[in-house]
Amino acid sequence: MTSTPQVPETTADSTADTTADATAGAGRAVAQVAVFAALIAALGLMGTIPVPGLVPITAQTLGVMLAGAVLGPWRGAGAVMLLLGLVAVGLPVLSGGRGGLGVFLGPSVGYLIGWIAGAIVIGLIVHGARRSSAVRPTWLTTIVGCVVGGILVIYAFGIPAQALVTGLGMWETALTSLAFLPGDLIKVVLAAVVTMALWRAYPRAFGRA
């Protein structure tokens, strides 16, 4: 007697459900990316504190930290890239109402690129690398993620580029960037408080890695 291998049945209904789920997932990802790009832009409305060395102190890094911590590495980076795309086409969405391609030739270009890398690193630390992993932010992962991704990684891109553009030495530039540190540490605490509150109140806001 021969046995017939069991093949799982695929019905028209289950295929339609899978397609609808995929479409809803993609729509949700686009909405998340757009909302966080808008959040980063809105934080730019708070204005800037100018510092010698020409790179401003801005609240927008809080938005970058939140994008990585809430959306995960790829959607978080997507939100930053969408914002930078809007800057590139000339929209005044950077703090102080700045925008346009000229920004990418200025002293803050490295920080702006660092925002993408920073969101990825924050997302990887808070969400983990696996797409299927359940997102469960903790105080520790959010704070460590924001310090490493939101400060160290961003500065690692920003300081050398700023030194290159301004012609100032690397160490002098690094010293100037100490002016950012108190504000950035406050942003880490705010990002952790908002991330944990959002996680408790609305876990569905958290994206898949």
Ligand SMILES: O=C(O)CCCC[C@@H]1SC[C@@H]2NC(=O)N[C@@H]21
């Ligand atoms: O608006 C721009 O041109 C980019 C500003 C980059 C600001 C950097 S990001 C890290 C550090 N923290 C701040 O508040 N400012 C700098």
